[in-house]
Amino acid sequence: MPHNDFLQPIDQQSELTTLQILQGVFESAQLGICITDSSYRYVKVNRAYCDLYGYTEAELLGKPFTLVVPPGDHERLEKLHDDFLSGRVDEIAQHWTVRHRSGRDIDIYATAGRLVTPGGHAYKITTAADVSELKTLQKQTEYQQAILIQQAKLAEVGAMVGAIAHQWQQPVNAIALMTQTLPLLLDQGTLTRENLNSHVEQVMQQIRFMSQTMNDFRDFYLPSREQEIFHVSDAIATVRDLLQGQLLKAKATLEISASEPLLYSRGYPSEFKQVVLNIINNALDIFQEQQRHDGHIAIKVEPDESMLTISIRDNGGGIPVELLPDRIFEPFFSTKPDKGTGIGLSLARTIIEEKSGGTIRAENGPEGACFLVRIPRHIR
Ligand SMILES: Nc1ncnc2c1ncn2[C@@H]1O[C@H](COP(=O)(O)OP(=O)(O)O)[C@@H](O)[C@H]1O
Numbered sequence: 001m002p003h004n005d006f007l008q009p010i011d012q013q014s015e016l017t018t019l020q021i022l023q024g025v026f027e028s029a030q031l032g033i034c035i036t037d038s039s040y041r042y043v044k045v046n047r048a049y050c051d052l053y054g055y056t057e058a059e060l061l062g063k064p065f066t067l068v069v070p071p072g073d074h075e076r077l078e079k080l081h082d083d084f085l086s087g088r089v090d091e092i093a094q095h096w097t098v099r100h101r102s103g104r105d106i107d108i109y110a111t112a113g114r115l116v117t118p119g120g121h122a123y124k125i126t127t128a129a130d131v132s133e134l135k136t137l138q139k140q141t142e143y144q145q146a147i148l149i150q151q152a153k154l155a156e157v158g159a160m161v162g163a164i165a166h167q168w169q170q171p172v173n174a175i176a177l178m179t180q181t182l183p184l185l186l187d188q189g190t191l192t193r194e195n196l197n198s199h200v201e202q203v204m205q206q207i208r209f210m211s212q213t214m215n216d217f218r219d220f221y222l223p224s225r226e227q228e229i230f231h232v233s234d235a236i237a238t239v240r241d242l243l244q245g246q247l248l249k250a251k252a253t254l255e256i257s258a259s260e261p262l263l264y265s266r267g268y269p270s271e272f273k274q275v276v277l278n279i280i281n282n283a284l285d286i287f288q289e290q291q292r293h294d295g296h297i298a299i300k301v302e303p304d305e306s307m308l309t310i311s312i313r314d315n316g317g318g319i320p321v322e323l324l325p326d327r328i329f330e331p332f333f334s335t336k337p338d339k340g341t342g343i344g345l346s347l348a349r350t351i352i353e354e355k356s357g358g359t360i361r362a363e364n365g366p367e368g369a370c371f372l373v374r375i376p377r378h379i380r
């Protein structure tokens with residue numbers, strides 16, 4: 001449209017011109033809009049832009065946009081501005097942290113457009129929307145998720161604490177016995193350097209075992225802070241070790257196999273172990289419910305190009321078909337009248353699908369339930 005059409009009414013009945021419409025949009029938009037020139041200075045800002053940053057129009061016009069940029073970012077953003085205006089790079093819409101006049105940081109979502117005059121002068125049009133509240137909400141959700149995972153861990157871990165106490169009973173007795181025999185040997189005159197050393201070594205062995213159990217438990221119990229590369233079968237084996245007492249009590253066996261020795265994943269090992277624990281606990285529950293004394297759990301790790309599949313299979317008779325594929329994963333769904341919380345599998349799904357970039361599903365095999373957990377593979 002020729003330039004002066006902007007000044008013509010948009011139709012015969014109307015007095016509104018395109019220019020007035022554009023001005024109206026610019027001024028009334030709830031979205032901050034600013035136009036900056038090649039020396040980074042504001043040449044036009046709308047009301048929403050001023051409100052967003054806490055300045056008046058007069059305070060912004062003629063000033064460089066770095067006024068609202070945290071100091072460490074000045075150079076980088078000036079260069080981006082240059083590259084954008086010259087057409088070297090296109091700026092994609094994205095999140096930034098910027099500085100309000102009061103000094104506090106705000107999170108914005110910004111888009112950029114280029115405006116080139118017939119004379120060849122380039123300007124940048126930036127729109128900015130405040131997303132601080134969204135960010136806060138997101139952080140709260142993540143925080144609540146973390147609390148929920150930790151609470152579920154407490155619920156599933158209860159029996160394990162008893163099992164560890166049980167596991168410790170044996171070495172504690174052994175250490176007590178070995179210590180008590182020392183003065184006896186001395187009295188009998190049979191305490192030599194050699195059997196003292198052997199005593200010490202045996203005591204140390206028991207202590208190392210106890211301390212290993214405790215370390216495994218602590219590694220399991222503390223939430224993982226950052227993503228780590230971990231050996232998947234080893235992680236599953238520590239869960240098996242922690243559960244040794246409960247497996248013995250249930251007279252159940254657990255077998256871990258892998259189709260290759262070196263299968264790693266990158267993710268959150270402590271949370272992954274919790275998923276495995278929750279699934280094993282469910283199998284133990286069903287063995288107990290059916291008073292089975294030949295309960296068996298088979299865990300297998302298999303790779304494909306980019307993922308690992310961990311299948312956890314039991315011989316507990318299976319999941320009622322009407323609860324498949326998704327009902328059992330619903331929060332608080334449980335078929336166990338007294339002891340069920342219904343969070344085990346729902347948390348497992350959150351951990352695997354939201355935190356770990358994987359999937360989890362359940363099906364029935366010939367003898368019982370089979371859980372298929374897929375997580376990203378890491379190749380060393
Ligand atoms: N291995 C399994 N065999 C049969 N049913 C299972 C198995 N694992 C889970 N389920 C079913 O899924 C439901 C939900 O499991 P979960 O979320 O761990 O909660 P909870 O164990 O507290 O009941 C269980 O109540 C049970 O009905």
Ligand SMILES: [Mg+2]
Pocket residue numbers: 278281282342344345
């Ligand atoms: Mg459970």
